[in-house]
Amino acid sequence: MILVTGATGKVGRHLVAGLLAEGAPVRALTRSPATAGLPAGAEVAPFDPGRPETIEAALAGTQSIFLNATAIGSVLAPLMASAGRAGVRR
Numbered sequence: 001m002i003l004v005t006g007a008t009g010k011v012g013r014h015l016v017a018g019l020l021a022e023g024a025p026v027r028a029l030t031r032s033p034a035t036a037g038l039p040a041g042a043e044v045a046p047f048d049p050g051r052p053e054t055i056e057a058a059l060a061g062t063q064s065i066f067l068n069a070t071a072i073g074s075v076l077a078p079l080m081a082s083a084g085r086a087g088v089r090r
Helices: 010-021 053-059 069-086
Strands: 002-004 026-030 043-046 064-066
Touching: 002 010, 010 026, 043 053, 053 069
Parallel strands: 002 026, 002 064, 026 043
Antiparallel strands: none
16 A cells, blocks of 8 residues: 555645556545545545544555655654554655
8 A cells, every 4th residue: 555645736646646547556645535536546544633643544554655745744753653663664
């Protein structure tokens, strides 16, 4: 599973579509899952920077992360620490 942060932004949206087109499993991290409008096949995961515990759920089963630091903001350090604990390799 590849976790894409900033999945509804200009770069993230194209990345999600491209990864899906290549057959990669994608989990798209977004603050507004109900209105994300991402391509079919993307697993949409909620993320609330004010609730860091949402990071843990999004990381379950993830092997790689596309990290858009702007989209993550002040929780970059907790995200990276959680990713390490979850066994994310890339």
